[in-house]
Amino acid sequence: xxxxxxxxxxxxxxxxxxxxxxxxxxxxxxxxxxxxxxxxxxxxxxxxxxxxxxxxxxxxxxxxxxxxxxxxxxxxxxxxxxxxxxxxxxxxxxxxxxxxxxxxxxxxxxxxxxxxxxxxxxxxxxxxxxxxxxxxxxxxxxxxxxxxxxxxxxxxxxxxxxxxxxxxxxxxxxxxxxxxxxxxxxxxxxxxxxxxxxxxxxxxxxxxxxxxxxxxxxxxxxxxxxxxxxxxxxxxxxxxxxxxxxxxxxxxxxxxxxxxxxxxxxxxxxxxxxxxxxxxxxxxxxxxxxxxxxxxxxxxxxxxxxxxxxxxxxxxxxxxxxxxxxxxxxxxxxxxxxxxxxxxxxxxxxxxxxxxxxxxxxxxxxxxxxxxxxxxxxxxxxxxxxxxxxxxxxxxxxxxxxxxxxxxxxxxxxxxxxxxxxxxxxxxxxxxxxxxxxxxxxxxxxxxxxxxxxxxxxxxxx
Amino acid sequence: xxxxxxxxxxxxxxxxxxxxxxxxxxxxxxxxxxxxxxxxxxxxxxxxxxxxxxxxxxxxxxxxxxxxxxxxxxxxxxxxxxxxxxxxxxxxxxxxxxxxxxxxxxxxxxxxxxxxxxxxxxxxxxxxxxxxxxxxxxxxxxxxxxxxxxxxxxxxxxxxxxxxxxxxxxxxxxxxxxxxxxxxxxxxxxxxxxxxxxxxxxxxxxxxxxxxxxxxxxxxxxxxxxxxxxxxxxxxxxxxxxxxxxxxxxxxxxxxxxxxxxxxxxxxxxxxxxxxxxxxxxxxxxxxxxxxxxxxxxxxxxxxxxxxxxxxxxxxxxxxxxxxxxxxxxxxxxxxxxxxxxxxxxxxxxxxxxxxxxxxxxxxxxxxxxxxxxxxxxxxxxxxxxxxxxxxxxxxxxxxxxxxxxxxxxxxxxxxxxxxxxxxxxxxxxxxxxxxxxxxxxxxxxxxxxxxxxxxxxxxxx
Numbered sequence: 001x002x003x004x005x006x007x008x009x010x011x012x013x014x015x016x017x018x019x020x021x022x023x024x025x026x027x028x029x030x031x032x033x034x035x036x037x038x039x040x041x042x043x044x045x046x047x048x049x050x051x052x053x054x055x056x057x058x059x060x061x062x063x064x065x066x067x068x069x070x071x072x073x074x075x076x077x078x079x080x081x082x083x084x085x086x087x088x089x090x091x092x093x094x095x096x097x098x099x100x101x102x103x104x105x106x107x108x109x110x111x112x113x114x115x116x117x118x119x120x121x122x123x124x125x126x127x128x129x130x131x132x133x134x135x136x137x138x139x140x141x142x143x144x145x146x147x148x149x150x151x152x153x154x155x156x157x158x159x160x161x162x163x164x165x166x167x168x169x170x171x172x173x174x175x176x177x178x179x180x181x182x183x184x185x186x187x188x189x190x191x192x193x194x195x196x197x198x199x200x201x202x203x204x205x206x207x208x209x210x211x212x213x214x215x216x217x218x219x220x221x222x223x224x225x226x227x228x229x230x231x232x233x234x235x236x237x238x239x240x241x242x243x244x245x246x247x248x249x250x251x252x253x254x255x256x257x258x259x260x261x262x263x264x265x266x267x268x269x270x271x272x273x274x275x276x277x278x279x280x281x282x283x284x285x286x287x288x289x290x291x292x293x294x295x296x297x298x299x300x301x302x303x304x305x306x307x308x309x310x311x312x313x314x315x316x317x318x319x320x321x322x323x324x325x326x327x328x329x330x331x332x333x334x335x336x337x338x339x340x341x342x343x344x345x346x347x348x349x350x351x352x353x354x355x356x357x358x359x360x361x362x363x364x365x366x367x368x369x370x371x372x373x374x375x376x377x378x379x380x381x382x383x384x385x386x387x388x389x390x391x392x393x394x395x396x397x398x399x400x401x402x403x404x405x406x407x408x409x410x411x412x413x414x415x416x417x418x419x420x421x422x423x424x425x426x427x428x429x430x431x432x433x434x435x436x437x438x439x440x441x442x443x444x445x446x447x448x449x450x451x452x453x454x455x456x457x458x459x460x461x462x
Numbered sequence: 463x464x465x466x467x468x469x470x471x472x473x474x475x476x477x478x479x480x481x482x483x484x485x486x487x488x489x490x491x492x493x494x495x496x497x498x499x500x501x502x503x504x505x506x507x508x509x510x511x512x513x514x515x516x517x518x519x520x521x522x523x524x525x526x527x528x529x530x531x532x533x534x535x536x537x538x539x540x541x542x543x544x545x546x547x548x549x550x551x552x553x554x555x556x557x558x559x560x561x562x563x564x565x566x567x568x569x570x571x572x573x574x575x576x577x578x579x580x581x582x583x584x585x586x587x588x589x590x591x592x593x594x595x596x597x598x599x600x601x602x603x604x605x606x607x608x609x610x611x612x613x614x615x616x617x618x619x620x621x622x623x624x625x626x627x628x629x630x631x632x633x634x635x636x637x638x639x640x641x642x643x644x645x646x647x648x649x650x651x652x653x654x655x656x657x658x659x660x661x662x663x664x665x666x667x668x669x670x671x672x673x674x675x676x677x678x679x680x681x682x683x684x685x686x687x688x689x690x691x692x693x694x695x696x697x698x699x700x701x702x703x704x705x706x707x708x709x710x711x712x713x714x715x716x717x718x719x720x721x722x723x724x725x726x727x728x729x730x731x732x733x734x735x736x737x738x739x740x741x742x743x744x745x746x747x748x749x750x751x752x753x754x755x756x757x758x759x760x761x762x763x764x765x766x767x768x769x770x771x772x773x774x775x776x777x778x779x780x781x782x783x784x785x786x787x788x789x790x791x792x793x794x795x796x797x798x799x800x801x802x803x804x805x806x807x808x809x810x811x812x813x814x815x816x817x818x819x820x821x822x823x824x825x826x827x828x829x830x831x832x833x834x835x836x837x838x839x840x841x842x843x844x845x846x847x848x849x850x851x852x853x854x855x856x857x858x859x860x861x862x863x864x865x866x867x868x869x870x871x872x873x874x875x876x877x878x879x880x881x882x883x884x885x886x887x888x889x890x891x892x893x894x895x896x897x898x899x900x901x902x903x904x905x906x907x908x909x910x911x912x913x914x915x916x917x918x919x920x921x922x923x924x
Contacts, residue, residue: 102699102807147648158646161623174898183837184620184803184879186609186659187887187894188921189903193655197648237564341646345564375645417646425649432649436636440909441651447905459650 003041005062013054017045017092028089029081031072033424034334035394040067040081045092049167049175049206055088056204057173060451067455068200070111070142073134075337076422078146078199078458085456088204090141096120097207105164105181107209110141117210126212129156133324141205147197149418151324154374155246156213158418160196165209168195170202171449181209194444199420200455202448217281219246220291221316224298224307225272226250229355231303232274233348236373238297242290244281251275251370255326258368262329267322268306276373277323279316326370326381334390335368335381336397337424340408341417344376350411351378357407361400377417380404398427405431421459429460465503467524475516479507479554490549493534493541495886496796497856502529502543507554511629511637511668517550518666519635522913529917530662532573532604535596537799538884540608540661540920547918550666552603558582559669567626567643569671572603579672588674591618595786603667609659611880613786616836617708618675620880622658627671630657632664633911643671656906661882662917664910679743681708682753683778686760686769687734688712691817693765695810697738698835700759704752706743713737713832717788717843720830724791726784730768738835739785741778788832788843796852797830797843798859799886802870803879806838812873813840819869823862839879842866860889867893883921891922 010018019028020042029038041064046052059066065085072079081087094111099120106120106128114128114135121128130143132150142148144166148159156162165179168191178192179185195202226232236248253273260266267275281287291309298304310316342350358367362382371378382400384393405415405428415421415428429438438460445462448454452462472480481490482504491500503526508514521528527547534541543549556573561582568582568590576590576597583590592605594612604610606628610621618624627641630653640654641647657664688694698710715735722728729737743749753771760766772778804812820829824844833840844862846855867877867890877883877890891900900922907924910916914924 100805100807102695103805147652149646149648153646160652170898170902176896176899176902178899180874181805182803182874182876182879183806184611184615184834184839185876185894186611186880186882187876187878187891188659188661188883188900189664189906190609190622190655190659191899191902193652197650197652199650202651233564341644343562343565343643344645345562372646377646412642412644414644414647414649416649417644418648420648421650429649432647434638436632437638437640437653438650440632440638440653443909444651444906447902447909 003064005058005064006042009055009058012058013051015047016051016055019043019045028069028072028087031074031077031079033075033077033080036077036080036082036423038080038082039084040087041084043087043089045089047092049169052088052169052204052206053173053175055086056169056171059086059453060171060173063451063453065453065456068141068145068204070139070145071113071134071137073138074142074146074422075339075419076416076424078420078422078455079142080423083457090139093206099124103181104212105209106212107207108140109207110205111139114138114140114143121212122215124212125215127215128162128210129213129216130159130162133327140208140210144196144205144208145199146418146420149372149375149377151247151249151372153372154248160193162211163192163196163208164211166192166195166205167207168203169206171451171454179209199422199459201445201459203454216246217283219279220282221310221319222278222307223267223319223322224276224278225268225305226274226276227272227302227305229274229351232276232373235276235298235303239278239280239294240374242294243287245278245374246281247277247279248372248374249277249323249370250373251323251326252368254366254368255370256322258329259322259325262325264322264325265318267308267319270306272305275322277319323370326368330368330381330383333383335383336394338380338401338404339377339417339419340380340404340413340415341375341377342408342411342413344374346411346413347373347376350407350413353407354404357403358400361403375417401428408432423458426458426460465526467520468504471517471520474520475513477509478513478517481505481507490531490534490551491543493536493539495537495539495542498539498542498544498885500542500544501546502549503546505549505551507551509554511631514550514631514666514668515635515637517548518631518633521548521915522633522635525913525915527915527918530603530607530666532601532607533575533596533599535600536604536608536884537801537881538878538886540882540884540917541604542885545919552601555668561586565643566674567671568674569669570602571669572667573601576600576602576605583674584677586674587677589677590624590672591675591678592621592624595789602670602672606658606667606670607661608880608882611834611837611839613709613711613834615834616710622655624673625654625658625670626673628654628657628667629669630665631668633913633916637668641671659882661884661921663907663921665916678708679745681741682744683772683781684740684769685729685781685784686738686740687730687767688736688738689734689764689767691736691813694736694738694835697760697765701740701742701756702836704756705749707740707836708743709739709741710834710836711739711785711832712835713785713788714830716828716830717832718784720791721784721787724787726787727780729770729781729784732768734767737784739781785832788830792830792843792845795845797845798856800842800863800866801839801879801881802842802866802875802877803837803839804870804873804875806836808873808875809835809838812869812875815869816866819865820862823865837879863890870894885920888920888922
């Protein structure tokens with residue numbers, strides 16, 4: 001409690017929890033990037049919206065920077081507090097506030113985990129269709145701040161599509177009630193969409209009203225082994241044409257290698273360069289026939305070298321673990337991550353160039369690829385070789401990212417598909433957004449956060 | 463050509479068409495509201511993006527206000543030029559620029575009509591699912607500027623959901639390329655969504671990349687007669703539960719009266735207070751069974767007094783005309799229009815209050831209701847009694863709108879569901895958006911249009 005004004009804050013907001021133990025500072029000051037040394041001033045854990053507003057107003061009056069904090073599962077450093085910021089954790093605000101069966105919406109506090117949202121929706125016979133592997137740890141507020149994507153975007157879109165309303169405490173402590181669950185509302189600028197994906201730089205999301213969907217249809221999960229990258233788009237097009245795809249995820253043999261090393265069962269006796277996990281709706285016999293026809297079409301053309309169709313839920317979950325286990329299996333190698341996207345139509349040309357680039361620049365590194373083909377989204381994980389210094393490794397990787405960003409720019413792509421810009425990708429934001437766009441974003445940030453206290457240093461500099 | 467600087471503009475941009483004939487000023491200076499006397503300075507009809515930028519820069523340098531202009535089918539005065547503005551008509555920029563079968567996108571210039579977009583999509587075996595009666599006259603740029611809704615929102619959402627990218631010339635003449643067709647892009651603020659629904663106050667949309675959908679399934683159209691308003695939500699819930707609803711539109715007997723007076727065939731021998739046009743997917747025998755079960759369920763409970771199921775496309779079109787012909791049939795009565803929305807769950811309570819209010823305040827006026835129940839969107843048309851002065855009539859109606867806005871505010875609704883705010887609803891914007899929100903919107907407008915030349919006076923004052 002080194003800051004004298006913290007005592008004022010504590011006194012003025014009796015219900016506010018304030019933590020400054022070194023272990024807490026360490027815990028709350030970092031996210032999954034593990035690149036920066038946590039050094040927050042303190043951790044504030046408000047119990048309600050009024051306390052959030054009071055904290056933000058205190059921060060403005062005392063020129064203290066705020067880092068909004070959810071599950072800190074981010075991979076871009078958006079929730080890192082390494083410069084004496086006050087971490088504003090929404091962990092205590094994690095309840096379901098309401099459900100409306102006619103609007104089919106669930107209203108929640110921002111600190112609730114994605115998994116708890118799934119469970120609450122299922123309890124009402126409905127579904128919240130955004131999903132990804134960090135579901136048990138990430139918070140819905142963080143999902144909104146990065147417009148999180150995941151494994152169901154192909155069918156259901158990003159987080160953005162599922163936010164019927166949100167409440168935002170801006171950098172001046174004002175509470176804005178945006179969208180308010182209206183299906184139709186043409187009354188000026190949609191500030192809700194402005195807040196979604198703003199990475200805590202325009203304010204703190206303190207409540208969200210989520211749209212819910214029908215529960216998913218029964219699905220079938222298939223794992224396919226592909227002989228080359230060239231056929232991936234063909235397989236995708238064939239499956240999309242015949243089936244209602246819910247997911248279409250690819251990964252390389254290097255990725256599978258790490259998952260299996262981490263514990264797991266090899267799906268095929270042979271090794272293949274590429275694999276696909278596909279999930280699709282099974283609404284009756286016609287879908288069964290279509291699935292077999294698609295599989296036959298792909299094997300006849302030698303697009304698919306081997307395949308397995310899950311027999312039951314347990315095997316489906318097992319096949320999914322081969323894909324979902326990748327990030328966890330790589331964690332101990334402290335991988336350097338790229339999370340890039342292009343238009344789906346630009347995938348083949350971009351990939352050819354990117355693979356050549358990475359092969360040339362990283363000849364001795366273990367590079368693990370996986371991604372969401374149907375969304376044009378690729379994840380590239382470069383593993384740190386044993387014995388190489390962390391800073392040297394990141395430096396090497398950043399040089400390659402600069403080249404990759406140039407390639408992306410030529411293909412009209414994005415340096416961040418779904419992880420956000422944060423600290424990690426800030427240097428390459430101009431490869432995706434023009435100077436004129438960044439200047440407009442700067443201006444907008446000043447409007448909502450005139451004192452520059454909301455997550456400063458993230459996304460772009462003033 | 464009274465403005466001396468217009469000559470400079472003409473000289474500097476040789477390809478620009480400039481019109482100043484009184485007939486053209488009259489034609490381009492107004493929209494479907496017909497409440498203001500057109501008085502633009504001139505009409506500029508650029509041929510390409512560069513000309514739009516040059517016009518905007520000229521306007522900035524000469525402090526001339528610009529009114530962006532599409533099909534001018536708007537109902538809120540957003541495209542009215544009554545104060546010496548330069549109308550910037552996108553009528554010449556009306557081509558399809560490209561189609562991508564893998565991304566399933568259509569790239570178009572802003573002046574293209576909605577109907578031409580439908581036709582272009584159909585030509586590629588796909589569909590652009592936003593639709594409404596003005597399809598033949600309205601432009602896609604105007605649709606984007608108001609986030610237009612229409613009759614398919616229930617299934618497909620508003621215009622916003624279908625914009626994969628757009629190019630915007632801001633008030634400084636900068637060209638921003640927003641979204642760029644990427645499915646996933648978490649790289650800072652989504653300025654594309656900020657532009658959608660901004661009614662020409664942040665810039666001019668000069669290109670749009672539209673997402674396309676699978677062609678609609680075969681559908682069935684049904685007209686139902688309802689004995690009271692109370693059962694409307696019951697019928698909606700029952701049909702939504704059993705069928706895949708594509709549209710669910712209601713209108714009153716007064717609305718039907720005007721359509722029939724305008725030419726049309728009475729669907730039922732008896733008169734009923736309320737009618738519904740419902741359209742739903744017919745994918746096989748199961749849907750047939752579900753339709754009959756739903757119909758039986760509704761008639762057994764006396765929720766439906768009479769009904770007709772279209773036999774073939776011609777009759778389906780005929781039933782739709784009873785709903786789609788309303789606006790046109792009322793036009794000669796110069797109706798005063800409200801276009802309001804609430805959450806679907808708030809419909810019954812709001813409606814009861816609104817009906818009581820309008821019955822009390824408009825005892826002698828002919829009030830025609832219709833709307834999109836599944837979107838929580840009601841259209842209220844008050845017809846001008848013969849002999850009443852136009853200004854007096856509007857004055858009376860605006861007093862009632864003030865009361866209606868208070869009712870809406872209590873129910874968390876919007877004073878503009880899909881027509882935009884423009885000039886018509888500007889006085890009531892604070893019933894829907896808080897002062898803090900409007901202040902943020904003002905700030906954002908200054909960022910994108912620092913000289914205040916983009917559609918000044920519309921939406922809100924500086």
